Amino acid sequence: MIPQQLWVALPDSLVSDSNHLRGKTLKIGAVGRACSIFGVSRMYLYKDSSGNYEDDCGVIKKVLEYMETPQYLRKRIFGQVKALRYAGLLPPLRIPHHKLEIPLSKVRVGDLREGVVVRVGGKNLVDVGLSSLVPLESSMREGGRVTVIFTSQSPELRCRVARREEIKEYWGYVVKRAPSLGKLVRSAKANLTILASRKGKAISKIWLDLVGEVKDSRSIMLALGSPKRGVFEILSDEDMNPFQLSRFTVNTIPDQNTTTVRTEEALLASLAIVNLAINL
């Protein structure tokens, strides 16, 4: 079976209800966790045109990327950045590519690790969080992050850049920016787009239809609005209606008892339901 791609689209106003970086960081942490649990491979941050959330968007992207990076590469890649001031509060993701250090002698041919390319004496080496840098047989720019596969064992440890099909496990997410929700849905071209909205159809009413559609889709994008402005309001800025973009404009929490549901709560609940549909 071809592995399914799961993408998530969130507004850049996601953390605008927290005044402080500490609160923003915790909220982003919950988003990173939810996406990792369910194996989201792409996260899009689209512009919510109700305000200028440029700074917040930078923080969201940086914090999400930091969470996704294996611990041993974080210092090398991020250094000291203001957006990461509260990164110590972030919950660990503990996803497959966040590997622990093992003795060089335990590395096997075919093992995968994330690394960063380093040039030493004209040679390409890669820092993969082991006790020494490992020669890299592929040519890559210095400082670039790579997934490598080991091609020979200790004491002649060597590796090359892994091909996508060699990665069988969940290998984290990338974070991209998008100009608007409407433009994103049209350009991303997911086989199935699900727009989560309180004003959408109750999930229970279109469940079987959704399950069938999920089966046929290699890529699924789940898009959410903010608690202040749902996808109906956000798309109206582009003179669009969610149903023009997808008949799967869905209320994933029918009969909610709280006045609002926070984006990170709606995200986790919606991903749980999409995951169930995928596994049925």
Next chain:
Amino acid sequence: MIPQQLWVALPDSLVSDSNHLRGKTLKIGAVGRACSIFGVSRMYLYKDSSGNYEDDCGVIKKVLEYMETPQYLRKRIFGQVKALRYAGLLPPLRIPHHKLEIPLSKVRVGDLREGVVVRVGGKNLVDVGLSSLVPLESSMREGGRVTVIFTSQSPELRCRVARREEIKEYWGYVVKRAPSLGKLVRSAKANLTILASRKGKAISKIWLDLVGEVKDSRSIMLALGSPKRGVFEILSDEDMNPFQLSRFTVNTIPDQNTTTVRTEEALLASLAIVNLAINL
């Protein structure tokens, strides 16, 4: 249709992985939110016998009860308590009985409000968060929390204790302690008990069976373990196996990609799925 009762059972070790009251408070906040979104009416905190979590259990109960109490009654009911030191960080629930103050003249016969009984000059009055105390036609002990229904309008505003069947909306939750998970499941006598466990059957495999069972159940209890010790480990302390208690021992997050799923994450995901089953 008879309204369905949804109950949740959580271990008292729930917040033991946070060292600080601040972190514990935030985690409890997420639990209170998840239960409110999905209309949970009872929360049980059962003893996890892997340690002594008595102090934590007190904190969890206090914080959850605080969250559930309408803002205008909080000072009267809770005063200054150490467990509530970080209560300012808690997300508001915004559930139906968290009503705002309205002018006395706007109160209508049949309106419901939460209140606390106050005795003034030998008379029973009730503080319902309005600009004056309201005479109560029922006899209740002073300091007791009551749900009242208004029986006459301003300027002769009066109320009595509401009967359960007069409350049509979600009206919050109660928090109870339980000696152990096994004893709780046997004594609570829910029509359907769902034990969430990574080692349970994949939700996708027993979905239709669960949906059918949910339809026939007036009370549903969802029980979770802790990330450190799932329901299998916790029940083994009582020489029990989850399947002895319920054939619905279920992994609600099949194919999870993180090593562990936190209890508050599993709770929200599982409730989203139970809610879908209820609404199908």
